[in-house]
Amino acid sequence: MSTQILEKTLMELSHAGRVGVTLPESDVPRSAERPPAALLRDELPLPELSQLDVVRHFTRLSQLNWSIDTHMYPLGSCTMKLNPKVNDAIAATPAFAEAHPMQPAEDVQGALAVMHGLQRMLAEITGMDACSLAPLAGAQGELAAVLVIKAYLESIGEHRTTIVVPDSAHGTNPATASMAGFDVVAVKPQPDGDMDLDALRAALEEHGPTVAALMITLPSTLGLFDRNIVRIAEMVHAHGALMYGDGANLNAMLGQVKPGDLGFDAMHINLHKTFSQPHGGGGPGAGPIVVSARLAPFLPSPHVEQVDGRYALADPPHGIGRLGAFHGNFGVLLRAYAYIRSLGADGLRAISEAAVLNANYVQARLRGAYDLAHDRTCMHEVLFSGRRQKAHGAKTLDIAKRMIDYGYHPPTIYFPLVVDEALMIEPTESETKETLDAFCDAMLEIAREAETQPELLREAPHAAPLRRLDEATAARKPILRW
Amino acid sequence: MSTQILEKTLMELSHAGRVGVTLPESDVPRSAERPPAALLRDELPLPELSQLDVVRHFTRLSQLNWSIDTHMYPLGSCTMKLNPKVNDAIAATPAFAEAHPMQPAEDVQGALAVMHGLQRMLAEITGMDACSLAPLAGAQGELAAVLVIKAYLESIGEHRTTIVVPDSAHGTNPATASMAGFDVVAVKPQPDGDMDLDALRAALEEHGPTVAALMITLPSTLGLFDRNIVRIAEMVHAHGALMYGDGANLNAMLGQVKPGDLGFDAMHINLHKTFSQPHGGGGPGAGPIVVSARLAPFLPSPHVEQVDGRYALADPPHGIGRLGAFHGNFGVLLRAYAYIRSLGADGLRAISEAAVLNANYVQARLRGAYDLAHDRTCMHEVLFSGRRQKAHGAKTLDIAKRMIDYGYHPPTIYFPLVVDEALMIEPTESETKETLDAFCDAMLEIAREAETQPELLREAPHAAPLRRLDEATAARKPILRW
């Protein structure tokens, strides 16, 4: 019965004349003023489907996805944790879902109270002084923060043009630096995974007064807490540069340490990682930034302020302006607010503890079978290298695809780029020990298979809706629409 | 990777200490009055799961189901049609979902208006005089209607003890008759599928004044509209008995004919068939009954009445009492009300037309390959016999299981009992011609396979989550709980 098509496209399901929903007739007299004919379109080639076909199409498509709600999804750097349904329920209540972004502040005090509360809570959790909720995702948070740094430096007459980025950094870091008009200087980690202080010193000295900031991820994208972080901040500050923290890995630090205490000047936070916003197959997320006091006047618009017990939207005095049409991804902010209020300080601390314990447990159970990138206590994720398996004829990609056959979503692979055949596992705090054990058992079995029958891995997955896809042709001869 | 278990049970997933949701602390002082220790339980062996495990468990289980939202589901006699999501949305609004059944009528005028409107609309659609929404499913509607008939007959001094039921009837008909304290006399259909008038006459004459009613399904469970229905009603009435209609097949008659016009005295309606209430894997449904004027005083409680523009719950003067704790399956009634209002008279008529055309189309396309039980225009469903395929070595059960491999839910099989190897297909109005064509192509292919490789059918399904299940052992050595 294997069909050539898992599910037809909407256009293939279309049949002229069908409709998926009824709309009312007009209840006003037809206006005598007609739109100029020249402005009107004559064809609108949208698909035409019955309601059942629309429902069935998207329901069937959904089943082709794996997700947190169906599978363990240990994607390193992505924090695929439980997405509590209560947060969705709150976001769907008309009191929030129907609030119009252009309503006067007096009519949306509830929404503003949530935003104000979240600004405060995020600043508190990170130990920073001020927060902006405007950025619409992590990368936009990075951009906003770097622009804030730039504006601040310009305000004190510094025209610095370089940003130092470890070469283990996430791709958005260098891409952001360049979007903000900076040159990027890369530094390598030392063998133990911490930043190479000599390399940093050399970079700072070589680029000297042009260095605006160091963009550093904490815990690092190697899953490690850099033991020299305070020293690094001192070195950066000594050169008049600022410390930018990529907060994508904040899940490891909740209530354990505040980046603000370590010398960070600015940081973005991925609400769609640490704060349980569902990923939605690629968003929406939100990337609030938190900054130290000296950067606060430069935050983007709008900022929520409280005056005489009333909340209002305000423009920071020297702000970098807007990042999107309105006030940030409010529905996401609302979920994050609800999440933090569901946990409180102790709950957040327990989250980090469990996330870190889980990662170390996976590390302990798998260290015999897979090479560790760095053999030390990891934080919320553990980084292996598939080089041993590669030698047997099964690459990291093959290991990843084989995991699908065992019912586990593959981890992040080939990132960070600095580790050969990287395989980065982030179990999060949401999985049970039983699930972790079954997962580790499967990984151990796969390691055995890699030795004895690597072709099994090379041809995997065997039990997914599709076998491996031809990505090369897709890129060479792009078919991007029906 | 084939595991022995598709999904663990909740109890297998349980681990002492886990919780799926948080609950508040008490905000009142602890009462000095303690419950007597002897009344308290000490163990409560419920499963203990984290929230993610609960979500994942039920999400994964759901995916093991086929449903209208995912597959064509042409189950004869079940009217598996589109279940519009707008009706679910309405039923979920707090204004209805949070109404308490014991609130005074003045505080639930909205709910009562819906019920009153539905009573009226169902009576209008069926051409009857009065309606009760109290029955909680079709079978309870049957019971209610038969008790109403009994009460009516007793009120006029008739103590009749027999109900005539065609032997093609749904099992609930005879079971109901017996629950209501009647003896059942069966009559057979004639070869063309209509009721055998001679047999009916004989039965009426033999049981004479003890016959309380004829329970007849229209269109019949053979998918046919009995051409003698008016004559039948006359005969039944001539014997002082009443005409009871099983309205499970009303989907064929909306706006085409009113049972009340044909001489029916009482009838139940399955809102979970004709009126789009989702089946929910086996309910909830609702089985309102409609009756002629002489039966109205005997309807169950409560009945919604309108007095001076206000709605109120009332007890019919000689009513048979309550069928459930409250007023019927209100959420189901609400959906049916919304469904009728979405369609209006023309829309309902178009539903029946399409349902009947679809069934006849399937009949026309498959009549060459499968034997028809009755070769004539069918109504909303078409009844085949698998006897030809059985001769080749593939029973109707095998055909049904093979359909799963082609992605179609099997039709109703081995019902009605009077047709050998019955295979009853009800496509409903909700499927497109394309879907019907693909379905018929698959059925034709299966007919070919039945001839050439019947073992393929006997071993089917090959592509479902499980292969055939051992029902005999399940019944012989029942394991009914963990």
Added chain:
Amino acid sequence: MTTETQDATTPAAGPAAEAPAVQHPYIPLTDDDRAAMLATVGAASTADLFADIPAPHRLPALDLPDALSELELLQAMQALGANNRVATERACFLGAGAYRHFRPSIVEPLVMRGEFLTSYTPYQPEVSQGTLQTIFEFQSLVCALTGMDVANAGMYDGASALAEACLMACAVTGRRRIAVSDRVHPHWLDVVRGYARGRGIAVDALPHGEFTLTGEHACLAVAQPDFFGRVSADAGVWGEAAHAAGALFVVAADPVSLGLYRAPADYGADVVVAEGQALGVPLSYGGPYVGMFACRERFIRQMPGRIVGQTADLDGRRGYVLTLQTREQHIRRERATSNICTSQQLIALATAVHLAALGPRGLRRVAELCYEKAHYAAAALDALPGYAVERDEPFFHEFVVRTPRPPAEINRALMERGIIGGLDVSDLLRHRMLLCVTEMNTRAEIDALATALEELA
């Protein structure tokens, strides 16, 4: 630049533009589909397909309101809904068989998944394991709560479950008379009477606690807590009395109370029924709810309703099927144990998800909160001049208050203050009101109730 002229054929704004005949989203057939299909069928028109209907009765007029578009429908329903004064923004102290409890947010999105919502009774187990396993789990949870050996897949509601339990007792004992406590919910008693009348079985409603049975009685049915909220320590004695008379002991329990109180199996119940609504099901003006039905193992072949059993497929993989079907109407027809067919599966599922989320700690906590808050409220009300709480027996989360004025009057005044009062039970006991307090009632609400009642004394 305003243009006033426009070619009449331009596909233009406004309803006056001649749109092609609009299809309905619930009916995919288009005119061309219809034509092609009629040709295959060999009919000239769809009307021909209805030729078997006697001509004088065809195409009757249907006097129904005009069809509404989806937007208009939603607006119309919102307008109707606005005429309900519900608990969402009010304090609610009404119980009496339907209870307002906290429903964890995970319940609804899981239960409403299309695969659960839009599937039929699981006749084809290979493609229905989702529903089947959840039923197996529901049965197991009901057993855990009640302490009984076996449970079925659920009944229409608690009341009809009680009625079926009594009928089953008759089938088991071969007797034709049943005894029921008069403190069973009056509506439930009415349902029992109706079902019994059908089968010609006599019903004795006995004064609560004074249960004198004879050898004619098939069962004694009691409610624990009873309709007035009281939990009796004598239940074990009643069970013994029933057994001494050769009758079954049938207990109607509140499932939330079972988070705290003894399982009916422990005090001798042979059949336990319950209204499942309190476990994660919205009030929804009285339904759909679900009846729980559990009993001793020896009655399994006399149980009504669907039952799911565990088995294995051809490859030995565990699976579930509908089982013991020879009890049922589709096999046994007039000799079936009950006529029940479609039941309330989706609601049973909701209770299973609810219990899975709560777990034993959660359910106990809910029961404790109910207990504490109800007792706090009772103490507060009892202290009010003109009011007196009936406290002769221990209660769980409902209690009866004597009121200085007719309860209906008081309730109207409470509604004006945003409070849904208790049930007026004056028809049973003069100037009495039955109040219910659950974990949903905050202390502030209870205090506000007390203040309001004081003012209304």
Added chain:
Amino acid sequence: MTTETQDATTPAAGPAAEAPAVQHPYIPLTDDDRAAMLATVGAASTADLFADIPAPHRLPALDLPDALSELELLQAMQALGANNRVATERACFLGAGAYRHFRPSIVEPLVMRGEFLTSYTPYQPEVSQGTLQTIFEFQSLVCALTGMDVANAGMYDGASALAEACLMACAVTGRRRIAVSDRVHPHWLDVVRGYARGRGIAVDALPHGEFTLTGEHACLAVAQPDFFGRVSADAGVWGEAAHAAGALFVVAADPVSLGLYRAPADYGADVVVAEGQALGVPLSYGGPYVGMFACRERFIRQMPGRIVGQTADLDGRRGYVLTLQTREQHIRRERATSNICTSQQLIALATAVHLAALGPRGLRRVAELCYEKAHYAAAALDALPGYAVERDEPFFHEFVVRTPRPPAEINRALMERGIIGGLDVSDLLRHRMLLCVTEMNTRAEIDALATALEELA
């Protein structure tokens, strides 16, 4: 029978009972799990795992509100929500970039299915075909609406899509100056300026309609309809002007208007962006929304954002993958076309479901209803003493009214009458209000608005 004594160890009602340490439902690890795992890890306590954090900074105090149980959280959020005065039970005439439109009921249950909601960006195509195919369909739908050749998987919102379009124009043309109409939404203009400032690109905000470009301009960006709701017949001329200057013509369109009005491709657009919110997405106080981004085929390798392409698996079965990834940050790093990574996929999905439900007839009908009702409203308001509608150019569903009093005052008075008025644009044009009318506004609402404004004149 009231019992006052109770063994302190009885598992009893009330919070004072010593419950075992409560687990949080979001964290499944129990104490025994933790102990076993620490043993495997070889650590004495979880604290040991954090030893790399400098000791003085470990375990800082966190000043956060106490944790709320789910019920308390819902109550707290309901209380906060009650401080919003939203359109649910009010007439709303506010637009200005976020629009209240009818959302078919099928959209939400489909979009919120866990498999869509809780999956990541589809990096593993074998187990992500659901998301991938819906992106492919979204891209195709955006092309159909705009008339363009290709579209990406969506941007953060319409405003940032416009900014990225301008940056792309710079990359394509190698120029470092962009021209933008001053009738683009002012917030959007601000976003464009911000993005441009980062890359050191100059922005010229040109008076609408008077677009004098030079050989330095990478693009001309306009909004159609413009911020004041006007639809211009001159767009083709502007496109030619842009092309004559060697610049790209970038159009920001309203997607609902495209149900009625010409596709921007027809009048020369090289890039079309749009805010997708109007297509099935709740207002949600400004987000999450989704930006649509479409362009001519020749720019595909310079486009920002994710793109999905069709391909086949090893068995030749059709499938979809993320493609052209060498444009993106995770491959190209500082030379990527944009830094965008996580975008707004679920919202893109909502717009796709919405469009699939509406189809071409539905979208046209919505656009027609907007047109008719807005024009009915404009005529009614224009007739009021003291008010004047600016009608120098044709408009779609938004228009500007001159008011006799400051619009803020009027809006406050309207709110008291249950009406959410238009946007106060006095900062741009004295005593002016920008009103929006959609299919959601009934004639009765519009009449009520007119009556209210008349009273407030």
